[in-house]
Amino acid sequence: MGGSASGTARKGRGPVVAACVTLAVCLVLTGGVLFVVDRVSTAMGEWEAPTGAPVEPSDGTIETPPRSEIDGPPDRAEVAGEDEGDADEQAAPDSAATRPDDAWIDQVSDDTGIPRRAVEGYAGAQLVVNADTPSCELSWPTLAGIGFVESQHGTFAGGEIGEDGTTTVDVIGIPLDGTNNTEAIPDTDNGEYDGDTEWDRAVGPMQFIPATWERWGESLEGGEPDPHNIDDASLTAARYLCADQRDLTAADDWEAAVLAYNRSGEYVDDVLAYAHAYADAS
Secondary structure (H helix, E strand, O other), rough: OHHHHHHHHOOOOOOOEOOOOHHHHEEEEEEEEEEOOOOOOOOOOOOOOOOOOOOOOOOOOOOOOOOOOOOOOOOOOOOOOHHHHHOOOOOOOOOOHHHEEEHHHHHHHHOOOOOOOHHHHHHHHHHHHHOOHHHEEEOHHHHHHHHHHOOOOOOOOOOOOOOOOOOOOOOOOOEEOOOOOOOOEEOOOOOOOOOOEEEOOOOOOOOOHHHHHHOOOOOOOOOOOOOEEEEHHHHHHHHHOHHHOOOOOOOOHHHHHHHHHHHHHHHHHHHHHHHHHHHHHH
């Protein structure tokens, strides 16, 4: 489904597989698993704050707060939307409602160190979901936390997010063949999304497995959704997190949502720490 659209958008670049040689390489600074290996909702019990020292990344990314000081989801972060009067005349009539203000994007990018185009994708998804499902209370730092742990905001494979929102180098995970602490997931898409006809691999800046993308994939602009596009991937992740009538300001719902994305307690701790760091910095 997304393969045909993304193939046109990325013609001539060719997929580059971000393969991990050892499990240690797969752990991105915080110990969070880079590649999403499961998307099955898990019922959660009582909230327990993560423990441990703050993460001090060596690559210039933001430092997280001490884990012992985190007792729930970050405070909800608002997004400044584009004024209707400033919207491009060629844009869709409701585009101002789904696009963050340029000055706001610049400021948040400067304050957090998140690439500007990634900020736009995360914040745009919040604007859409807030309008459609206000009870979810999604906040862009949660998407940013996932985006960093999954792919360092689309840069893990050596590329970046282009102006059109598509990664310049495809971020494609290791084979989900049951090794390296992954669940064994035989090919479900005939290699359409991940180029692998034997095993599924997580794809894109938000690292969706093909079967999940096939079910949940949504395009911000309409048309064929592309998992390698930060706008589409962020919106799809937002819809997924908000499923089951979750309120992401509630600790249990927030934790359940992120565990549904990746069933790992360490992953949840890492995403939570980065989400707090980004919310605090902005």
